[in-house]
Amino acid sequence: MRSNNRSNALLVELLIVVLFFMLAATVLLQVFAAARNQSVEAEQIAGAAAEAQNVADQLYAAQDAEALLQSLGFSRSEALWVCDRVTHRFAVTVTEEPSAYGVMRRQSVRVYGPEDREWLCLPCSRYLEVSP
Amino acid sequence: MKKKSNVSLGPGASSLILIFVVLSLAVLGMLALMTARNDDRLSRRSAEVVQDVYLLSEQAEEHFAEVSELTLELLAKGESADAFWQTLDFQLPDWAELDGEAVVWKETDGTRTLDCAMTVLPERKWLRHILTSSIGDAIEGFEEDFEDAGETEYTQEETEEVE
Numbered sequence: 584m585r586s587n588n589r590s591n592a593l594l595v596e597l598l599i600v601v602l603f604f605m606l607a608a609t610v611l612l613q614v615f616a617a618a619r620n621q622s623v624e625a626e627q628i629a630g631a632a633a634e635a636q637n638v639a640d641q642l643y644a645a646q647d648a649e650a651l652l653q654s655l656g657f658s659r660s661e662a663l664w665v666c667d668r669v670t671h672r673f674a675v676t677v678t679e680e681p682s683a684y685g686v687m688r689r690q691s692v693r694v695y696g697p698e699d700r701e702w703l704c705l706p707c708s709r710y711l712e713v714s715p
Numbered sequence: 716m717k718k719k720s721n722v723s724l725g726p727g728a729s730s731l732i733l734i735f736v737v738l739s740l741a742v743l744g745m746l747a748l749m750t751a752r753n754d755d756r757l758s759r760r761s762a763e764v765v766q767d768v769y770l771l772s773e774q775a776e777e778h779f780a781e782v783s784e785l786t787l788e789l790l791a792k793g794e795s796a797d798a799f800w801q802t803l804d805f806q807l808p809d810w811a812e813l814d815g816e817a818v819v820w821k822e823t824d825g826t827r828t829l830d831c832a833m834t835v836l837p838e839r840k841w842l843r844h845i846l847t848s849s850i851g852d853a854i855e856g857f858e859e860d861f862e863d864a865g866e867t868e869y870t871q872e873e874t875e876e877v878e
Contacts, residue, residue: 592726600733607737614744621751625758632762639769684787687780703762706773710780712787 624696627670631694632703638673639692639707648677648690671696685712771829774822782811782818782833803835 638655645651652675657664664675672695680687687710694703785806789799804813811820814832822829 589726593729596726597729600729604733604737607740611737611740611744614748618744618747618751621748621755625751625755628755628758628762632758632765636765682780682784684784684791685780687777703766705766705769707769708773708776710776710783712783 627696628702631668631671631696634668635673635692635694635703635705638675639690639705642675642677642690642692643707643709648688652677671702672699685710687711767824767827771822771824771827775829775831778808778810778820778822779831779833781808782820786818786833786835 641651641655642648652664655666657666657673657675662676662678664677666673666675674693674695676689676691676693678689680689687708689708690706692703692705692707693701696702786803789802789806794802800813803818807813807818811818813819817832817834819830819832822831
């Protein structure tokens with residue numbers, strides 16, 4: 584009789600333990616998932632920033648911005664040059680402002696994340712002198 | 716004959732194991748979350764710094780364009796070298812000054828300073844600009860931390876010559 588009571592108590596305890604473990608596991612899984620998501624986003628931002636810098640530096644040095652953007656896989660959409668990646672999107676604007684002795688080529692590289700949130704905007708304008 | 720192993724779980728043992736496992740997982744979860752948050756913050760901060768540096772460079776380019784226009788205008792007049800330097804010194808904007816044969820100015824955003832110099836060379840050739848970036852006073856302790864290293868600034872030279 585005593586042994587039977589003890590087994591019952593053990594079973595009830597085990598049941599409570601399993602239920603509590605499931606509850607704790609549900610919460611902890613969410614914590615791990617949130618950590619993973621945040622880590623992935625951090626990695627994406629770092630990668631996108633490096634890529635944007637690369638594009639901005641190439642644009643600054645380029646003589647023909649349009650040819651460069653085409654070679655980098657950008658496509659023209661009205662006044663913007665866009666390039667879609669899996670996790671983010673690049674948008675580049677290029678306009679030219681002529682002056683008396685040169686041209687100010689205004690350029691900027693923007694990076695948008697999910698839901699069109701702007702991650703980064705890198706201006707990389709360049710003044711090009713016209714040879715006298 | 717084989718002896719039957721008789722392992723029995725005493726009352727409360729499973730609860731103790733559960734507490735240990737859940738606590739361990741909770742600690743691991745918190746560590747993972749903290750690491751991810753710090754990584755995220757670092758990535759965003761790094762992106763902000765990159766953006767700030769590019770904004771400073773953009774300002775420098777604007778001012779470089781202004782000085783270039785002025786220089787080209789004076790060169791187009793075909794004045795003598797002395798007259799050229801005198802007029803250039805006189806007509807330079809407030810934020811720029813003549814230092815020998817270079818026009819120098821500073822770009823700042825409060826935390827960083829970009830020292831710019833446009834070296835004007837004879838025969839209508841000039842170096843585009845030399846940019847020297849140094850850490851401003853706003854970041855306290857930076858210079859002290861790196862005092863032993865002996866260097867707190869770096870120089871980026873662009874040696875492209877423009878005809």
